[in-house]
Amino acid sequence: MTHEAVLSAKDIVKELGQGAGKVMALKGVDLKLVPGELTLLMGPSGSGKTTLLSILGCILQPTSGELVVDGQSTDGLDPEELAALRREHIGFIFQSYNLFPTLSALENVRIALDVRGQKGYEAAKRSEEVLRQVGLGHRLRNFPGNLSGGEQQRVAVARAIVSSPSIVLADEPTAALDGENGNAVMELLARIAHEQQRSVLAVTHDPRTLPYADRVVRIEDGLIVGEERRPEGLDAPEITDLTKRRKAHA
Amino acid sequence: MIFTLAFRNLFHDRVRLMVTLVGILFSIVLVAVQLGLYLGASRMITANIDHADAELWIMPFGAKSFEDGGLLMGARERHQALATPGVERVTPIVVRFSEWRKPAGGSTRVVVIGSDAEEGALLPLNLETGSWDDIKAPSAIAVDKTYLKDLGVEAIGDTAQINAGRVKITALTSGVRSFTQSPYVYMPLARGRQLVGAAGSDLATFQLVKLYPGADVEKVRNDLLNRLEGAEVLTTAEFRQRSLRQWLFRTGAGVALIGGALLGILVGTVIVAQTLYSSTKDHINEFATLRALGSSSGYIHKVILTQAGLSAVFGYVLGMLLALLVVLASQSTPLPIVMTPSLAAGLFSVTLFMCAISAISAIVKVTKIDPATVFSR
Structure with a gap:
């Protein structure tokens, strides 16, 4: 199955800091994301995962290299234009959920539509529909303080997908969750990728996420050092198995 | 949201x-x-100016405000003004700071306002008790009830002295306060002249000019300025501004x-x-x-x-x-x-x-x- 990439990063270099403190966080990264695929970006701390996620999410501009989102290059865009690109094409899920504590679950989802200029009854209806999809139809009026960690992350997932972005980027989506809730969130992300044909990229340390991945990209010291893909077919082994087999072979 | x-x-x-x-x-x-x-x-500051029935005010050069009109003018200005086309009426009034001697001793400053209401010039504001006819009685005056205590009197019928003349309160106004804290004392023009030391004269502090309906205020003002020597002619609005400037900004x-x-x-x-x-x-x-x-x-x-x-x-x-x-x-x-x-x-x-x-x-x-x-x- 071949798809045209919705996000394409080519030879991305990112320098952070200045003078003697300057660090090359990314040293020439190539990465493509295609619809219908859940990709995991894994690597040790300080390997450049979050920097790469920030660049892919149009939050940081690369020092050099080219990023193309849905056919549009980010080269030379100012912060407002980058924000517009995020609004149009990208949904975010954060490690700490980043929900608004003063807004209910429904309002937290609606605000993602509001910043896109979608207001009123239709926006409320759409937000409610997406919260039901993530299994929170009974928690619409609850505030984040009254929701469990897993529920909060599901609200964050609903917020990320409510505007139907082509790309969903998740930063350590299971890090703050227990096993059961972590699995539930990963299942949700896999469903979003496969059923809604979105491209989902999750930065993670968590090996429990491997069974849900279609592809695993490994980054170390600012460079992509490996990539594994789940073979197509219903009885295809999970990537965890492939990893084990690779380790055994080694 | x-x-x-x-x-x-x-x-x-x-x-x-x-x-x-x-x-x-x-x-x-x-x-x-x-x-x-x-x-x-x-x-x-502007209550009396706003209350007067006049479009133009003739006053001596250097008049600073309603209360501080400077030297008294003679009747010549009034006659010259009456001869000016567009002028219907010219009414003299006397306004001057004076000494009020309290019945029980001591004194305070007041502002004497002498004006003949029949001439259509300046009636006492907000007469609450008594009428203009009461003020026309011999020695009669009107003061504001707020200042009775400051003036050392208590009610209608009480007497006091302004400069060297005896006065009797026959009417009371309400809410007519003075920015200078020197109460306004209303009386007919002749008594006002008498109390400020100009008894029997034609002297006045201001000549209030009422124009015929439709008369061009600016044209009449220019005509008056050409005819009058040693006097200023201000519109009501200008005089308001001058009085405000004097009390609010110069002080x-x-x-x-x-x-x-x-x-x-x-x-x-x-x-x-x-x-x-x-x-x-x-x-x-x-x-x-x-x-x-x-x-x-x-x-x-x-x-x-x-x-x-x-x-x-x-x-x-x-x-x-x-x-x-x-x-x-x-x-x-x-x-x-x-x-x-x-x-x-x-x-x-x-x-x-x-x-x-x-x-x-x-x-x-x-x-x-x-x-x-x-x-x-």
């Missing part, structure tokens, strides 16, 4: 909200009192009142700015999340400005309630505070402006948000 987010951010920290509202409240009360005093003082009283109002605005602005800034700082991660979600900076600015606007509305309502109580309490004092619908509307605009200016520091803070911080929480 902008309104919801702004409202919830504001009410999230009730203690801080209270501090903000108290800041705005006191700022509004201070500005309302200062401007209300200014307005009240302005009305006092510094108005400057102090306006300065107080500006200080109130400054204090309010600083308090609201401090609160909005700290609120924005507390919610900075939420604003960064909004930015990461793709909101424009304009969207975030609107949230902050809505917070400022809500603070303004709540603060204004509370502030005006307190200000109205102060206004009510001031009505029996020698310097009552005035509150008008236009002043109330103006104060609301000032409050909104103050809160909008206060939002600048918060907006500057939020403009510097790095959306990448959402990944470092």
Whole structure:
């Protein structure tokens, strides 16, 4: 199955800091994301995962290299234009959920539509529909303080997908969750990728996420050092198995 | 959602909200009192000018205000004015600071106003007890009831002395206060002349010129200026301005009142700015999340400005309630505070402006948000 990439990063270099403190966080990264695929970006701390996620999410501009989102290059865009690109094409899920504590679950989802200029009854209806999809139809009026960690992350997932972005980027989506809730969130992300044909990229340390991945990209010291893909077919082994087999072979 | 987010951010920290509202409240009360005093003082200063039935005022050069008209003019100016086309009537009045000797001893300054009401010049304002006929009786005068105690008298029928002449209170006015705190004493023109030492003369402080309907005020004024030597001719509006300038600005009283109002605005602005800034700082991660979600900076600015606007509305309502109580309490004092619908509307605009200016520091803070911080929480 071949798809045209919705996000394409080519030879991305990112320098952070200045003078003697300057660090090359990314040293020439190539990465493509295609619809219908859940990709995991894994690597040790300080390997450049979050920097790469920030660049892919149009939050940081690369020092050099080219990023193309849905056919549009980010080269030379100012912060407002980058924000517009995020609004149009990208949904975010954060490690700490980043929900608004003063807004209910429904309002937290609606605000993602509001910043896109979608207001009123239709926006409320759409937000409610997406919260039901993530299994929170009974928690619409609850505030984040009254929701469990897993529920909060599901609200964050609903917020990320409510505007139907082509790309969903998740930063350590299971890090703050227990096993059961972590699995539930990963299942949700896999469903979003496969059923809604979105491209989902999750930065993670968590090996429990491997069974849900279609592809695993490994980054170390600012460079992509490996990539594994789940073979197509219903009885295809999970990537965890492939990893084990690779380790055994080694 | 902008309104919801702004409202919830504001009410999230009730203690801080209270501090903000108290800041705005006191700022509004201070500005309302200062401007209300200014307005009240302005009305006092110009009350007699506004009440007079005249379009033009003839006065000696150097007349500073209604109370301080300078040297008395002879009748020549009146006759010349009467001969000017467009002039229907010219009425002399006498206005002069004089010495009021209290019956029980001691004295105070008053402003004698001698005017013949039959001539259509200047009737006593707000006659509450008695009539013009009562004031025409021998030695009769009208004073304002607010000043009875200051004048050392108690009621109608009491007598006192102005300069060397005996006077008897036969009528009382209500709410006619004097900015100079020298009470106005109304009487017929002849008695006024007698009390200021010009008995039997044609002398007057001002000649009040009434024009025929449709007459061109500016043309008549120019004609009068060509005919009169040694006298000024001012329109009622110009004379009002001159009197206001004299008492409010040459004495510094108005400057102090306006300065107080500006200080109130400054204090309010600083308090609201401090609160909005700290609120924005507390919610900075939420604003960064909004930015990461793709909101424009304009969207975030609107949230902050809505917070400022809500603070303004709540603060204004509370502030005006307190200000109205102060206004009510001031009505029996020698310097009552005035509150008008236009002043109330103006104060609301000032409050909104103050809160909008206060939002600048918060907006500057939020403009510097790095959306990448959402990944470092």
